[in-house]
Amino acid sequence: MPASHRPGLRVTAGVTIPESELSWRFSRSSGPGGQGVNTADSRVELVWDAAGSAALSPVQRERLLDRLGGRLVDGVLTIAASEHRAQLRNRDAARERLAVLVAEALRPPAPPRRPTKPSRGAKERRLQAKQRRTDVKQMRRRPRDV
Numbered sequence: 001m002p003a004s005h006r007p008g009l010r011v012t013a014g015v016t017i018p019e020s021e022l023s024w025r026f027s028r029s030s031g032p033g034g035q036g037v038n039t040a041d042s043r044v045e046l047v048w049d050a051a052g053s054a055a056l057s058p059v060q061r062e063r064l065l066d067r068l069g070g071r072l073v074d075g076v077l078t079i080a081a082s083e084h085r086a087q088l089r090n091r092d093a094a095r096e097r098l099a100v101l102v103a104e105a106l107r108p109p110a111p112p113r114r115p116t117k118p119s120r121g122a123k124e125r126r127l128q129a130k131q132r133r134t135d136v137k138q139m140r141r142r143p144r145d146v
Helices: 034-038 058-067 087-106 120-140
Strands: 008-010 016-018 022-027 043-049 076-081
Touching: 008 087, 022 087, 043 087, 058 087, 076 087
Parallel strands: none
Antiparallel strands: 008 016, 022 043, 043 076
């Protein structure tokens, strides 16, 4: 389906970024390209205003802004793609990268670790293993005259 007819960028089962919130910038890409290198604007920048997006709930927005704070400039996320020679493939790569980045940032935090103590048996086994190592090393020493 052409990019103009897509309903939006699906990030997770519950989050789809509308196509109207995504803006594109194109420029000349560095690297190989032969004769077409100076004419084709194959480098792509995908720009999404995360802070002003209607696709996110307030909780999701808060989590996203917190986790991607270092990558955002005034609440706007920019993703550049220039690894392919074709602009269309770079557009698809940028869309994919945005979806993965946002999905990762929206994942709920892991449950906190509940501290546990080693069982009595585990403590005993550990001390026995230490004693065995001590015995082995003592046997390797030179005999002492007392």
